Amino acid sequence: xxxxxxxxxxxxxxxxxxxxxxxxxxxxxxxxxxxxxxxxxxxxxxxxxxxxxxxxxxxxxxxxxxxxxxxxxxxxxxxxxxxxxxxxxxxxxxxxxxxxxxxxxxxxxxxxxxxxxxxxxxxxxxxxxxxxxxxxxxxxxxxxxxxxxxxxxxxxxxxxxxxxxxxxxxxxxxxxxxxxxxxxxxxxxxxxxxxxxxxxxxxxxxxxxxxxxxxxxxxxxxxxxxxxxxxxxxxxxxxxxxxxxxxxxxxxxxxxxxxxxxxxxxxxxxxxxxxxxxxxxxxxxxxxxxxxxxxxxxxxxxxxxxxxxxxxxxxxxxxxxxxxxxxxxxxxxxxxxxxxxxxxxxxxxxxxxxxxxxxxxxxxxxxxxxx
Amino acid sequence: xxxxxxxxxxxxxxxxxxxxxxxxxxxxxxxxxxxxxxxxxxxxxxxxxxxxxxxxxxxxxxxxxxxxxxxxxxxxxxxxxxxxxxxxxxxxxxxxxxxxxxxxxxxxxxxxxxxxxxxxxxxxxxxxxxxxxxxxxxxxxxxxxxxxxxxxxxxxxxxxxxxxxxxxxxxxxxxxxxxxxxxxxxxxxxxxxxxxxxxxxxxxxxxxxxxxxxxxxxxxxxxxxxxxxxxxxxxxxxxxxxxxxxxxxxxxxxxxxxxxxxxxxxxxxxxxxxxxxxxxxxxxxxxxxxxxxxxxxxxxxxxxxxxxxxxxxxxxxxxxxxxxxxxxxxxxxxxxxxxxxxxxxxxxxxxxx
Numbered sequence: 001x002x003x004x005x006x007x008x009x010x011x012x013x014x015x016x017x018x019x020x021x022x023x024x025x026x027x028x029x030x031x032x033x034x035x036x037x038x039x040x041x042x043x044x045x046x047x048x049x050x051x052x053x054x055x056x057x058x059x060x061x062x063x064x065x066x067x068x069x070x071x072x073x074x075x076x077x078x079x080x081x082x083x084x085x086x087x088x089x090x091x092x093x094x095x096x097x098x099x100x101x102x103x104x105x106x107x108x109x110x111x112x113x114x115x116x117x118x119x120x121x122x123x124x125x126x127x128x129x130x131x132x133x134x135x136x137x138x139x140x141x142x143x144x145x146x147x148x149x150x151x152x153x154x155x156x157x158x159x160x161x162x163x164x165x166x167x168x169x170x171x172x173x174x175x176x177x178x179x180x181x182x183x184x185x186x187x188x189x190x191x192x193x194x195x196x197x198x199x200x201x202x203x204x205x206x207x208x209x210x211x212x213x214x215x216x217x218x219x220x221x222x223x224x225x226x227x228x229x230x231x232x233x234x235x236x237x238x239x240x241x242x243x244x245x246x247x248x249x250x251x252x253x254x255x256x257x258x259x260x261x262x263x264x265x266x267x268x269x270x271x272x273x274x275x276x277x278x279x280x281x282x283x284x285x286x287x288x289x290x291x292x293x294x295x296x297x298x299x300x301x302x303x304x305x306x307x308x309x310x311x312x313x314x315x316x317x318x319x320x321x322x323x324x325x326x327x328x329x330x331x332x333x334x335x336x337x338x339x340x341x342x343x344x345x346x347x348x349x350x351x352x353x354x355x356x357x358x359x360x361x362x363x364x365x366x367x368x369x370x371x
Numbered sequence: 372x373x374x375x376x377x378x379x380x381x382x383x384x385x386x387x388x389x390x391x392x393x394x395x396x397x398x399x400x401x402x403x404x405x406x407x408x409x410x411x412x413x414x415x416x417x418x419x420x421x422x423x424x425x426x427x428x429x430x431x432x433x434x435x436x437x438x439x440x441x442x443x444x445x446x447x448x449x450x451x452x453x454x455x456x457x458x459x460x461x462x463x464x465x466x467x468x469x470x471x472x473x474x475x476x477x478x479x480x481x482x483x484x485x486x487x488x489x490x491x492x493x494x495x496x497x498x499x500x501x502x503x504x505x506x507x508x509x510x511x512x513x514x515x516x517x518x519x520x521x522x523x524x525x526x527x528x529x530x531x532x533x534x535x536x537x538x539x540x541x542x543x544x545x546x547x548x549x550x551x552x553x554x555x556x557x558x559x560x561x562x563x564x565x566x567x568x569x570x571x572x573x574x575x576x577x578x579x580x581x582x583x584x585x586x587x588x589x590x591x592x593x594x595x596x597x598x599x600x601x602x603x604x605x606x607x608x609x610x611x612x613x614x615x616x617x618x619x620x621x622x623x624x625x626x627x628x629x630x631x632x633x634x635x636x637x638x639x640x641x642x643x644x645x646x647x648x649x650x651x652x653x654x655x656x657x658x659x660x661x662x663x664x665x666x667x668x669x670x671x672x673x674x675x676x677x678x679x680x681x682x683x684x685x686x687x688x689x690x691x692x693x694x695x696x697x698x699x700x701x702x703x704x705x706x707x708x709x710x711x712x713x714x715x716x717x718x719x720x721x722x723x724x
Binding site for chain 1: 593594
């Protein structure tokens with residue numbers, strides 16, 4: 001069904017050689033400068049929603065209204081397309097050509113599916129995490145970017161509640177964080193199976209959808225819902241959790257699943273751990289892939305770990321901080337967004353935080369590097 | 372340099388505002404714990420004791436007298452339960468206590484499966500007692516399984532009474548432990564929130580307690596709106612589903628909503644109202660919030676005795692929708708005042724993903 005992904009496809013989609021922007025629109029490249037461009041969804045004070053692209057100087061390059069609340073997004077450097085799906089329970093999926101400043105396609109979900117808010121590109125394929133809510137199973141929707149974003153296939157996600165996903169650099173595997181929480185759009189955002197939820201990480205073959213490997217927290221921590229993740233060039237997976245059990249417990253917050261070997265859970269100083277309320281909002285690596293950042297909006301903190309051994313390094317206090325992303329070409333620096341409207345640049349090594357710009361936008365959970 | 376200064380200014384301003392409010396919140400947090408939480412958990416524990424005792428007595432009777440006695444005890448216990456159901460934090464979030472008491476919504480029909488499993492065990496000769504219930508399926512430990520038995524057609528059998536006694540005892544044990552976990556002077560959640568314990572395991576300062584209580588209030592408003600109102604209402608009246616309501620078997624779903632809304636209004640008044648009134652346009656802000664909560668409360672009281680099938684009538688359907696709209700409005704207004712009061716709840720911390 002799928003054409004084979006060629007080495008050229010992988011290079012062009014930025015997977016095999018770090019981030020490359022062969023086909024990225026000139027208009028953006030011209031404004032890019034050395035710090036790169038970043039994307040985030042947001043809400044306005046009047047509860048209308050939108051998304052924006054901005055640079056490290058806090059200048060806005062692109063801004064659009066969305067029909068409802070966005071969440072994460074994916075970027076195709078082959079097509080210069082940006083794909084955004086609505087957060088859970090999400091019904092809209094849009095494809096934007098930023099350089100042409102236009103909406104070029106809308107994803108048409110099959111009956112009985114809704115989006116979870118995350119997506120990934122590989123070559124001419126777009127993958128989206130979805131809920132097949134009447135069947136009570138998670139699925140990955142497969143869309144053909146070369147043919148008007150026609151839906152061409154669907155994989156079982158290997159778990160309930162697939163949330164964030166990434167394609168590994170080998171271009172053959174995707175890894176999916178499945179929170180394990182059953183929801184149904186008829187019940188809003190209510191969680192329906194907390195007593196017997198089973199979160200997991202699942203590695204799937206990108207072509208066949210076959211589950212290649214799985215990892216789940218030990219039974220004691222079966223309420224540690226795995227939601228967010230990122231990957232490094234070696235295929236190690238860095239993941240963040242949101243614990244659904246007692247606040248009194250010091251539940252696992254972040255971990256690293258090595259390409260070879262078992263997963264390890266990071267330890268935190270007790271006061272920092274306490275403040276997080278066992279809730280991680282976003283996980284990313286810095287541009288040198290040596291520091292992992294985990295945002296904890298309930299603890300009003302972003303916490304930093306050594307990505308090599310998962311040990312705690314430091315944290316920065318920022319109210320309602322959730323979106324975090326590597327400042328490109330600036331090792332040890334992260335761009336951080338807050339639900340209170342601020343965009344910050346934080347240098348982990350120097351422990352310096354600069355407010356880039358204060359907006360009246362409520363920045364949503366995630367940011368993405370565009371190019 | 373300019374931007375660094377801008378950052379420092381923002382941080383300092385936030386700290387100053389935060390510390391100015393912190394002392395005031397300490398008092399209202401304590402009031403909320405003492406005047407709202409403790410009396411309700413105590414009342415539930417007492418009512419659960421009566422419920423257990425009445426169930427034991429009723430099981431010595433038969434026929435209509437037995438059923439009437441069990442149903443009355445059930446309603447009184449659920450009234451008290453609904454009075455704390457909005458406290459979806461602390462002890463109720465520990466050890467699945469919330470789900471053990473009220474496994475709902477039950478999309479996979481797990482309560483029926485749990486009942487069927489218990490009956491199979493009885494057929495195999497097992498005696499069902501509180502201990503067995505406490506270690507069986509979460510879905511088969513609380514009010515829904517009890518309701519299923521006492522609102523069935525026909526007489527309650529001796530075997531079913533054995534299950535009822537075990538379930539009622541289990542409910543009492545949970546209720547007692549929930550109350551204890553709030554009030555215990557050495558480790559209670561109440562002490563953590565009032566900072567009266569030797570060591571605070573949960574909170575670093577008063578504002579983080581207020582943020583937690585605020586988040587609970589906000590989330591409970593959303594829970595009632597989403598699950599108890601909009602879920603059975605559906606998008607239009609032709610699709611309304613009475614059996615999606617919480618206690619359709621005992622026809623008390625509307626009463627549950629009424630108790631919820633009253634408890635949430637009391638939460639606002641005890642925890643936040645005095646702070647809202649201190650804002651520059653406080654009287655106006657407070658009036659807006661109360662207008663919505665009062666409107667929802669009035670509708671819910673008016674509907675208290677309506678049977679669930681009533682949502683298929685246009686009048687009731689529209690009133691329920693109005694109620695949902697008022698609760699949503701109140702939620703939006705609460706979010707706005709939280710920001711002005713420097714309560715550290717944000718867009719992502721409150722409703723992230």
